[in-house]
Amino acid sequence: MPGPVRSLLAPLAQVVTGRECVGCARPGFDLCQGCRTPLRRGARRADPTPCPPGLPPTYAATAYEGPVREAVVALKERGRTGLLQPLADALTASVAATVLDRTTTPRSLLLVPVPSSPDAARSRDTAATLDLARTAARGLCAVGLPARCWPVVRAVRRRADQTGLTSQGRAENLAGSMRASAGRRFPAGYDVVIVDDVVTTGATLAEAARALRACGIEVIGCAVVAATARRHHLQPG
Numbered sequence: 326m327p328g329p330v331r332s333l334l335a336p337l338a339q340v341v342t343g344r345e346c347v348g349c350a351r352p353g354f355d356l357c358q359g360c361r362t363p364l365r366r367g368a369r370r371a372d373p374t375p376c377p378p379g380l381p382p383t384y385a386a387t388a389y390e391g392p393v394r395e396a397v398v399a400l401k402e403r404g405r406t407g408l409l410q411p412l413a414d415a416l417t418a419s420v421a422a423t424v425l426d427r428t429t430t431p432r433s434l435l436l437v438p439v440p441s442s443p444d445a446a447r448s449r450d451t452a453a454t455l456d457l458a459r460t461a462a463r464g465l466c467a468v469g470l471p472a473r474c475w476p477v478v479r480a481v482r483r484r485a486d487q488t489g490l491t492s493q494g495r496a497e498n499l500a501g502s503m504r505a506s507a508g509r510r511f512p513a514g515y516d517v518v519i520v521d522d523v524v525t526t527g528a529t530l531a532e533a534a535r536a537l538r539a540c541g542i543e544v545i546g547c548a549v550v551a552a553t554a555r556r557h558h559l560q561p562g
């Protein structure tokens with residue numbers, strides 16, 4: 326479409342849809358094609374440095390920066406549900422990378438979403454992670470890998486704000502803060518992957534893995550949409 330026509334139609338698109346891209350403010354989109362590009366570069370291993378003890382192999386679809394960061398924040402804090410599908414597609418790729426890097430034959434998957442602190446202000450945060458896990462499970466089923474969301478880990482006590490804490494401080498703040506309630510209901514023949522939106526120090530994912538292991542459930546890996554670049558070896562795509 327010629328540029329002048331596009332600029333003429335832009336206000337119209339915003340009137341019709343009431344949306345603008347969270348990355349570049351382009352009207353008519355929740356996240357425009359250009360701002361989705363980082364989500365499609367292919368998932369890679371993204372273990373944090375330093376890596377917390379007990380953290381399973383961790384994969385991310387992209388770096389937590391720019392439009393991706395804006396999209397995650399808008400979904401979780403402002404309820405922009407139009408961002409769910411593109412972010413879940415990236416999580417689907419990240420889970421698929423977790424499975425493909427293993428030498429064993431893939432089995433059906435249980436995706437365990439990481440819970441937020443048990444605090445009313447975080448309820449939207451938890452709901453967004455649950456929605457991401459459910460939507461990613463559907464995406465995996467669509468490409469022939471049976472998967473379902475299995476939200477068995479819950480937060481059992483409040484945690485202090487993680488902002489500004491060191492890796493060690495985050496690990497201490499989170500220790501024992503989650504519990505898995507799988508009990509005897511753990512279905513045989515599944516592989517378990519922990520999923521979340523973002524990995525920073527890995528302390529939250531490691532605590533979820535610990536809670537599952539305490540119930541005798543081994544985790545094959547962790548998958549997230551994005552990894553904070555400062556602490557990871559994730560290379561730009």
Ligand SMILES: [Zn+2]
Nearest residue numbers: 346349357360
């Ligand atoms: Zn954009």
